[in-house]
Amino acid sequence: MSNFFKFTLLLVILIITFVVAMLSGISDISVVEMFKSLFFSSDENTYTIIKQIRLPRVILAIVAGAGLACSGCVFQGILRNPLADPFTLGISGGAAFGVSIGFTFGITKLSWFFLPLFGFCGALLSVGFVYLLNLKKEFDSNSMILSGVIASYIFSSAVMLVFSISSHDQLYSAFMWLMGSLAFFDERLLHIIAVFVIIGVILLCFLGNVINIISLGSEKSSSLGINTAKTVKYIFMLSSLITACIVSCCGVIGFVGLMIPHITRKFVGNNNKILMPFSSIIGSIFLLICDTISRTLIAPVEIPIGVITSIIGGLFFVFLLLKKTGKISI
Amino acid sequence: MIKIDNITLSYGKKIVLKDLSLVLKERTFIGIIGKNGTGKSTLLKSIVGLLKPIKGKIFVYNEDIYKTSKNMLAKNISFMPQTMQFDFSFNVKEFIMFGRFPYMNMFKVASKEDVKIVEDVMNFTQTTEFANRNINELSGGEKQKVLLAQTLVQQTDIICLDEPTSHLDICSQSTIFKLLKMLNEKYNKTIITTIHDLNLAGEFCSDIVLLDNKKIFSYGLTKEVLNYKDIEKVYNITVVVYTNPVSKKPVVIPVYN
Numbered sequence: 001m002s003n004f005f006k007f008t009l010l011l012v013i014l015i016i017t018f019v020v021a022m023l024s025g026i027s028d029i030s031v032v033e034m035f036k037s038l039f040f041s042s043d044e045n046t047y048t049i050i051k052q053i054r055l056p057r058v059i060l061a062i063v064a065g066a067g068l069a070c071s072g073c074v075f076q077g078i079l080r081n082p083l084a085d086p087f088t089l090g091i092s093g094g095a096a097f098g099v100s101i102g103f104t105f106g107i108t109k110l111s112w113f114f115l116p117l118f119g120f121c122g123a124l125l126s127v128g129f130v131y132l133l134n135l136k137k138e139f140d141s142n143s144m145i146l147s148g149v150i151a152s153y154i155f156s157s158a159v160m161l162v163f164s165i166s167s168h169d170q171l172y173s174a175f176m177w178l179m180g181s182l183a184f185f186d187e188r189l190l191h192i193i194a195v196f197v198i199i200g201v202i203l204l205c206f207l208g209n210v211i212n213i214i215s216l217g218s219e220k221s222s223s224l225g226i227n228t229a230k231t232v233k234y235i236f237m238l239s240s241l242i243t244a245c246i247v248s249c250c251g252v253i254g255f256v257g258l259m260i261p262h263i264t265r266k267f268v269g270n271n272n273k274i275l276m277p278f279s280s281i282i283g284s285i286f287l288l289i290c291d292t293i294s295r296t297l298i299a300p301v302e303i304p305i306g307v308i309t310s311i312i313g314g315l316f317f318v319f320l321l322l323k324k325t326g327k328i329s330i
Numbered sequence: 331m332i333k334i335d336n337i338t339l340s341y342g343k344k345i346v347l348k349d350l351s352l353v354l355k356e357r358t359f360i361g362i363i364g365k366n367g368t369g370k371s372t373l374l375k376s377i378v379g380l381l382k383p384i385k386g387k388i389f390v391y392n393e394d395i396y397k398t399s400k401n402m403l404a405k406n407i408s409f410m411p412q413t414m415q416f417d418f419s420f421n422v423k424e425f426i427m428f429g430r431f432p433y434m435n436m437f438k439v440a441s442k443e444d445v446k447i448v449e450d451v452m453n454f455t456q457t458t459e460f461a462n463r464n465i466n467e468l469s470g471g472e473k474q475k476v477l478l479a480q481t482l483v484q485q486t487d488i489i490c491l492d493e494p495t496s497h498l499d500i501c502s503q504s505t506i507f508k509l510l511k512m513l514n515e516k517y518n519k520t521i522i523t524t525i526h527d528l529n530l531a532g533e534f535c536s537d538i539v540l541l542d543n544k545k546i547f548s549y550g551l552t553k554e555v556l557n558y559k560d561i562e563k564v565y566n567i568t569v570v571v572y573t574n575p576v577s578k579k580p581v582v583i584p585v586y587n
Contacts, residue, residue, distance in 0.1 A: 225404030
């Protein structure tokens with residue numbers, strides 16, 4: 001199967017998933033009604049459900065899935081480590097810290113804007129910390145990973161500290177956020193986030209071959225004419241910003257950034273130029289399915305999406321490993 | 331022509347080579363030899379622009395390599411590192427294509443010319459048969475051939491190699507070095523390689539740089555540099571140097587007693 005055909009197939013699957021996700025929910029809406037309210041006017045009730053409740057959330061799932069999966073490829077490729085994911089540099093810890101402070105000191109109640117803002121600032125704080133630690137050195141993936149681990153530890157313990165002085169209510173909402181959920185999201189941010197993440201993902205996909213070269217090691221990449229340290233810094237900056245944006249809106253959604261790239265590798269190989277666009281689209285489909293399940297399975301109660309992603313993704317990956325070789329091997 | 335002008339190389343505070351000057355002629359096959367840790371690879375890396383000297387300058391075709399753009403340099407000098415680790419395996423053909431990177435356009439897409447050059451080089455290095463295999467599945471000898479192919483598609487006049495055959499059997503060693511010799515003689519490439527095996531150096535190199543104690547001990551034609559007195563002095567071991575009866579090239583044999 002050619003890659004072009006595979007990609008088209010995935011696009012079709014994405015569209016089908018989109019339609020199914022738009023139709024699922026407590027109130028029954030027919031396909032015709034849905035398209036009517038999407039493109040033309042319809043009665044107010046359906047319009048509200050489709051355009052103001054479901055559509056923003058579905059778009060966010062698509063955008064976040066693509067962003068996380070694409071950044072996952074970037075981090076794995078550049079850090080040359082199959083266990084790397086978008087949170088390796090401590091972004092999740094930083095964001096969690098920002099958000100838990102926001103919840104505990106009641107700042108998030110002041111305005112809708114403060115929750116994502118605190119998440120974003122926390123994420124930038126941890127990324128900045130890792131960059132500062134590596135500022136003077138030549139690029140070295142192990143030292144980057146280690147600083148990321150250090151940042152995670154410091155921020156996680158800071159989160160614990162903040163939690164220990166929080167009330168039950170605050171703890172509960174902060175905890176739900178930590179598990180990752182698209183429910184906290186305010187659609188007023190959707191335009192900015194969607195445009196930024198989509199442009200970022202497209203840019204990163206164009207840099208696929210550069211990431212290939214960097215994954216050969218700094219000696220080879222430098223002798224092929226790349227200023228490795230500088231390029232790595234820019235690429236990290238871009239993918240960290242994408243991740244920070246997503247985390248600040250949907251919390252820490254694990255698994256997508258780690259496993260979607262690996263699942264995609266099984267289909268299209270390790271060439272980042274091909275891997276990254278495929279990963280992005282598979283990430284979108286995956287997160288959209290997971291989010292739809294999370295809000296419909298035991299509605300009106302929502303299951304945190306992080307739980308769903310891990311269960312489905314993990315099982316799927318086990319299936320993939322077993323099917324390919326008959327026994328488990330990575 | 332490469333002109334090395336009074337350079338000092340160091341890792342942090344540790345000085346590896348001091349006040350070293352050297353002129354390497356075009357179209358020669360140069361071997362850099364010396365004991366472990368005397369700075370063979372360090373010298374090589376500074377020539378390809380990977381390690382900036384703390385003092386002195388290096389000129390390639392009369393241009394200071396640490397002032398020319400990296401992309402220009404990549405079209406003049408290519409470098410094959412000693413080891414390369416692949417956490418994610420690439421397909422051999424796409425891996426070799428990475429060597430065309432300096433020539434690719436803004437979107438880094440391979441042109442028809444790139445594809446043609448990769449195919450030619452794969453024929454030359456006899457790597458066509460495993461074009462579609464994964465690089466991690468190859469044997470040591472096959473892998474080195476692929477690494478060499480990737481270096482060759484860069485189409486540079488100067489090719490630098492860091493221990494290209496250090497853990498290969500004698501058959502694979504000779505395959506790699508025969509290819510290098512052909513590149514040197516038939517395609518007029520300048521080959522600079524660090525090498526541990528003195529007999530391989532004696533057989534294939536036209537010139538040898540012998541490093542010792544942060545300096546150049548001697549530099550000249552292979553048969554002049556590989557004399558038993560110098561080798562014994564530098565390597566601290568008794569050796570016998572005689573002439574290979576078939577190729578008439580020097581052979582160094584250590585004497586253990």
